[in-house]
Amino acid sequence: MVRVHLTNIEYDYLFNEGGDSLIAFLATLRAYKSNETIKKIGKNGTIGTINKTTGLSRTIIKKHLPKLIDIGLVNIHQNGNIAVRSRKWSSNNLPKLERLKLIPIMVYNKFVDTKTYSAYVRVNSRIRTQERQIGKKARRIEVLRTCSQNRSLSKSDYRLWKSLNRKGTTLRELLNNYRSTCTISNLSFHRILKDTELISACNKNSGKHFKKKLIALGLIEQKRVQRLEYPGVWDVQYSDEINDVLIYGAIYQSKKGIVIEESPIITIKDMFSVGNKKKQG
Structure with missing residues (x-):
């Protein structure tokens, strides 16, 4: 595995042009280039050279190489060498963004993993x-709780309390909607994969499959969140009917009664960081 960096300019532009496949293709070329160039191998043409250098299939290369050439991120020299443009070129030639960041991409042996x-x-x-968001809400809860106990507030906490009081935000309201752990439902995983807010365009099974891939690659962990909602109650038909209309979580019959399963706790395992761009390359 090799980690390369794309700018957020490249990531956003390529995603709009060809999705995660096009991003993965450029990242793979960047991982195998030497001084911005993939040198021609023997009598091989462009596709053959990339195939032997990167291990990418000819089908993948034929699909994505023309797009990168059209964009200008790849240039074929007369001697057969393949120039892969740098992040500096992208910053100067692709549509600008207000804040420039570096986004690490892990290049795996398998293209599907990249x-x-x-x-x-x-x-x-x-x-x-x-x-x-959890951190902000936790601070608001602590400020309102401190105030309710008639304890003194710091200047910054007092300003926050005044803002919350002006908006009519109550401690009970925050506590009722507070969850101290991160979660992503199976449906939301598919929405993230497709980069859409349309629930109708997504489904739980595809999201679950995507989540399993992330877990298999060691990028995330999940922990199930369950509670015995109706102890001693046995009604399988009720559980099935509720499951049919649930968007998030699930409900099922156990030996102890009816159990509610909420969206699982999702934690990040990969040491991933996105920061301001400090140098071009």
């Missing part, structure tokens, strides 16, 4: 966003 890692970038972003 493609999965590209999609994982968006999963990672979702989890990081949830972590920040």
Whole structure:
């Protein structure tokens, strides 16, 4: 495995042009280039040279190489060498973004795994966003709880309390909606994979399959969250009827009664970091 970096400019642009496959293809070329060039091998043509250098199938190369050539990220020299443009070229020639970041992409021996890692970038972003939101909500809860106990507040906490009080936010309201752990449902996993907010365009099974891939690659972990909602109650028909209309989680019959299963706890295992771009390459 080799880790390369794309800019968020490249990631967004390539995803719009060809999805995670095109991102994975460029990342693979970057991983195998030497001084921005993949040198021609013997009498092999462009496709043959890339095939022997990277191990990518000819089908994948034929599908994605023309797109990168059209964009300008790949240039074929007269001597048969293949130039793979740098992040600096992308920053100067692709549509600009307000904030420039480096996005690491893990290049695996299997192209499908590299493609999965590209999609994982968006999963990672979702989890990081949830972590920040959980932290903010936890602080709001602590400030309102401190105030309810007539304890003193710091200046910054007092400003936060005034803002919450002005909005009419209550401690009970925050506690009722508070979850201290990150979660992504199977349906949301598919929405992340397809990068869509349309629930109708996604399904749980595809999301579950994507999640299993991430777990198999060691990128995330999941822990099931269950509670015995109706102890001593046996009603399989009720459980089946509720499951038919549930969007998130599940309900099922156990020996002890009816159990509610919420969306699982999802944690990141990969040491992934996205930061401001400090140098071009």
